[in-house]
Amino acid sequence: LYTRKHIVALAWVLAASIGFYGVKGGLFTLATGGSHRVWGPEGTYIGGNNEVALALVMIIPLMQFLRLTTDKLWVKHGLLAAMLLCAVAALGSQSRGALLAIGAMATVMWWRGRNRFWGGVFLVSIAAGLIAFMPDSWMERMQTIQTYEQDDSALQRLNAWEMAWNIARSNVFGAGFMVAQPDVCALYSPIPTDCRAAHSIYFMVLGEHGFIGLFLFLLLWILVWRSAGYLRIEAAKQPDTRWLAPLGAMAQVSLAGYAVGGAFLSLAYYDLPYNILVLVVLGRRWMEGKAWREEAQHRHPT
Numbered sequence: 001l002y003t004r005k006h007i008v009a010l011a012w013v014l015a016a017s018i019g020f021y022g023v024k025g026g027l028f029t030l031a032t033g034g035s036h037r038v039w040g041p042e043g044t045y046i047g048g049n050n051e052v053a054l055a056l057v058m059i060i061p062l063m064q065f066l067r068l069t070t071d072k073l074w075v076k077h078g079l080l081a082a083m084l085l086c087a088v089a090a091l092g093s094q095s096r097g098a099l100l101a102i103g104a105m106a107t108v109m110w111w112r113g114r115n116r117f118w119g120g121v122f123l124v125s126i127a128a129g130l131i132a133f134m135p136d137s138w139m140e141r142m143q144t145i146q147t148y149e150q151d152d153s154a155l156q157r158l159n160a161w162e163m164a165w166n167i168a169r170s171n172v173f174g175a176g177f178m179v180a181q182p183d184v185c186a187l188y189s190p191i192p193t194d195c196r197a198a199h200s201i202y203f204m205v206l207g208e209h210g211f212i213g214l215f216l217f218l219l220l221w222i223l224v225w226r227s228a229g230y231l232r233i234e235a236a237k238q239p240d241t242r243w244l245a246p247l248g249a250m251a252q253v254s255l256a257g258y259a260v261g262g263a264f265l266s267l268a269y270y271d272l273p274y275n276i277l278v279l280v281v282l283g284r285r286w287m288e289g290k291a292w293r294e295e296a297q298h299r300h301p302t
Helices: 004-032 049-068 073-092 096-112 116-133 136-150 152-170 182-188 201-237 244-264 271-288 291-299
Strands: none
Touching: 004 049, 004 073, 004 271, 049 073, 049 096, 049 244, 049 271, 073 096, 096 244, 152 182, 152 201, 201 244, 201 271, 244 271
């Protein structure tokens, strides 16, 4: 992958692959009034309702990048509809982590907006409309975020997180992949009979690879965030590289959703964030190399 066409094509493949389930799930939520949960494709990394919700949340900024870089009006409108349906599907999954991830992304987009007042009004209006559509059962589930100490799912996560901490303290390089095994839980879990996955990208890496592995994991995403920020600022300075600025900006928005939503899911090795990493690396290599100059000369020969 070297040229602008390659980068945009990869973004389209990612957006269409995940967006298909977002459009489908969004229509399902609207048709059922949000009374049933949206689930991902069976037998995949995102088969669960929480997992597919985070994937949908992360793909929305990528769709926005494609909207900003296309000149075709029907494509812009189609992507906008797909983005709204993905948001509806994420809410329809009844995932509390997805709600937090959406909040994190909306905050980043609001902060980056040129007019924060009207941007805030727009985001609040969209959020209010979507939430008002959801049934009372959805609101009751979202409110359990404040009463996590009474929620079995949340307590199981806390137990798994403490186990990961105990493993890292006793093993420099962690306990290896798939630590949720009876023998490991018997040694490190506060409740040995409750042997579950970490349900957090951070504690998952901590338990499997120790503090050194967690440091490298965090460093990787910090560097990707910085490179995306570089694209957002530097690409805007040249007409021929300006299309990369929204890629950098939207990659940061997507990573914000992953950082927050991933805190409650075992998706440390899910491929979508790493594909976003690839997009950022490709964009920066294209901009810093001679590729864009050669493409510009090809379009505007002197």
